[in-house]
Amino acid sequence: MYNIAVVTHLLGMAALVGGYLAGQPAVNEVMVWGARAQLITGVVLVGMAESIDSLGKDPNMVKISVKLLVAVLVTAFAEMGRGAAKRGRRVVWMTHAAGALAIVNVLIATLWT
Numbered sequence: 001m002y003n004i005a006v007v008t009h010l011l012g013m014a015a016l017v018g019g020y021l022a023g024q025p026a027v028n029e030v031m032v033w034g035a036r037a038q039l040i041t042g043v044v045l046v047g048m049a050e051s052i053d054s055l056g057k058d059p060n061m062v063k064i065s066v067k068l069l070v071a072v073l074v075t076a077f078a079e080m081g082r083g084a085a086k087r088g089r090r091v092v093w094m095t096h097a098a099g100a101l102a103i104v105n106v107l108i109a110t111l112w113t
């Protein structure tokens with residue numbers, strides 16, 4: 001179950017970053033759902049890692065807190081950018097803020113050891 005949660009976390013990341021690259025200069029629906037998926041699957045992963053001893057996981061809570069903060073910002077910018085795009089306005093900086101912060105979270109996830 002934990003590994004399936006990791007798979008959905010990686011697919012959410014693919015939707016978020018892929019949606020950003022494909023949808024520029026506007027935020028598209030794929031990107032918004034990717035951002036939402038990252039928040040949900042990330043919290044599920046930490047919940048399982050903390051509560052199931054046999055997984056042998058001990059997540060670094062400083063790293064997780066930074067990722068959570070960045071992911072909340074990504075989701076906020078994606079939601080606001082998508083809302084604006086639906087009303088016919090393109091807020092280009094919001095697209096780039098969400099996309100760049102998403103890539104920052106990939107870097108934190110993999111390089112912060």
Ligand code: HEM
Binds near residue numbers: 043070
């Ligand atoms: C924009 C949002 C996010 C992105 C792009 C992202 C990206 C990633 C990536 C690429 C990995 C795999 C790292 C590796 O195996 O080396 C990962 C793992 C992980 N992420 Fe995230 N993440 C995001 C948000 C979150 C949030 C909000 C949480 C928790 C509150 C979280 C918790 C975790 C955990 C616990 C793992 C470790 C899974 C494991 O290998 O056991 N992530 N994340």
